[in-house]
Amino acid sequence: MLNTPGYQAHGNQAETLLATSLAKTDSTSFAPTSRRSTSTLLSCATHSMVPLRFRRMNRPGVRQAWQEKFIICMLIFGACAGAIFYIIIFGKLLCPQFDKAWNPNELAGHAAENDYWIAVRGNVYYMTKFRKGSHSDIPSAPSSQDVMTELWGQDLREHFPIPLTLGCPGLVPDPTMALGAANSSNIAVPTAMYAFGALPSVTTSKLAAQDWYTAQFLPTMELECFYKGTLDENVYDLSDYFYTIDQNPNQSKFEFLSSTVTDLFKHALAKMSPDDGAKLYQCMKNLFYVGKTDFHKTAKCQFSGILLLCLLGCYPGQLTGELSPEAMDKRRIGSLAALKYDDKRKLLFLICDGNIIGSGNDRPIPRIALDILGVDPALDPEPPRFKNGKGQLNYGRVCSGLYEFEGHVVP
Structure with a gap:
């Protein structure tokens, strides 16, 4: 350790004081202090x-x-x-559902080779592995990754219409009835649109089955390789229903919801019979459910x-x-020196790194520390050089002495 000339006298003083203290008894005395009740409770609670x-x-x-x-x-x-x-x-x-619910913009962000997600009727599905395999049983229309790429990150509700006899049992008896698409722009790939029952041109495909959506599609989506979550309190889109009515005037069979739809949205479900209300709710849940209202905000x-x-x-x-940085440092050093322990068992070890002036300081940090400790400002010996890692050259000083604060003398 290097002693500067200005610190030599302090060093001798430290040895004298320490020698005097060591010559006395080794017992430790404590000044009576008034502690808060919370501190006492904390000490008692943590003693064990x-x-x-x-x-x-x-x-x-x-x-x-x-x-x-x-x-x-x-x-x-x-x-x-x-x-x-x-x-x-x-x-x-x-x-708890914050990370499990996406809005359409968030869904669109999951459109990549290794991050392939789609949404169907309020649920999102992870399709990265599924899209790479062949899952078409129509020889003339094989599934390809190029076609699948056009569908990623989108809501494919329009591509998977539910047969009305399945979605609205008790309301629609005709298996050939189907709803039209009010917004055809939502159908990104027309060839990928599911046609059910008697509607598909290829009757030998599994898609021709009236219950393909419930018997094939939904169970496949529930496999372990798919991860499902909620897309966006319940939102229903009746655009296709009203669009189909407009396209088929004077055909009452397409008005299977009738005026009960208006009554339902006016919260008049209690006016219906329980059986009609249950059928209507099931139909809307199956056919027109889009997602949930966005609860993120x-x-x-x-x-x-x-x-x-x-x-x-x-x-x-x-x-x-x-306080200024210097005043804060002085308060911290003083609080350490004034701790209610025997001064002969105290040692202040201060490390000052860097000579940068700034952040509220008008002097380098080492100079501030020396001024707090009471070192003569004119005392500024040349710092010795030392080697530090990979041949880097640095300069440093080691200063020793005594610091006096409120009757405490601490080396």
């Missing part, structure tokens, strides 16, 4: 948590110091664990983030009118 190794130390001061260090570490660990729990888990407990899902922003906003307010 302190390792037995610390409690068996002979000197009360050392034992207390280690116990307090251990408790402080536990408090820091608990605070960090609490912060991690709040940031990662708390929000998911309040809004509800208070429940935004609470944790808003609270975190409020806490972060309060933090800068605590720094308003705060």
Whole structure:
């Protein structure tokens, strides 16, 4: 360790004081202090948590110091664990479906070779592996990756119409009835559109089965290789229904929902018979369900983030009118020197890295530390050079002495 001339006298003084202190008794005395009741309760509660190794130390001061260090570490660990729990888990407990619901824009972002997702009637499906295989039983219309690429990241509800006799049992008796598409632009690949029952041109395909959607499509989507989630409280789209009525005037068979649709949207379901209400609800759920209302911006899902922003906003307010960096450092060093432990068992070890001026400092950090410790400003010996990793050249100084603060003398 290098002693500068200005510190030599302090070094001798330190040896004299330490020698005098060591010549006295080795016992440790504590000044009476008034502690808050919370501190007392905390000490009592955490005493049993302190390792037995610390409690068996002979000197009360050392034992207390280690116990307090251990408790402080536990408090820091608990605070960090609490912060991690709040940031990662708390929000998911309040809004467990937050990451499992996508809106159309988010769905469109999952359109890549290794991230292939589609949506069908309010559910999203992971199709990356499925699209690579051949799943067409029509020789003249094989499935290809080029065609499948045109469908990724889209809502394919229009491509998979449900037979009305299956979707609305008790309301539609004709198996040949089908709804038209009000918005044909939603059909990205017309050849990929499912035609059921007597409608498909190739009757030998499994697609010709009236129950293909429920017997083949839905079970396939429920396989383990597919991951399903909710797409967007329930949203129904009746555009195709009204479009079909407009395209088939004077044909009452297409008005299978009749005026009960208006009554339903006016919350007059109670006026219907239970049987009619159940049939109507089942029909709308099967045919016209689109998804759920977007809940991402509800208070429940935004609470944790808003609270975190409020806490972060309060933090800068605590720094308003705060002391200068030098005053803050002086207060920290002074608080360490004034700790209620025997001065002969204290040692301040300060490391000052860098000579950059800025961030509210008009002097380098090492110079600020020396001024706080009371070193003569005119004392500025040449720092020795030393080698540090990969041949880098650095300069540094090691200074020693005594720091006096409120009657405490600490090396």
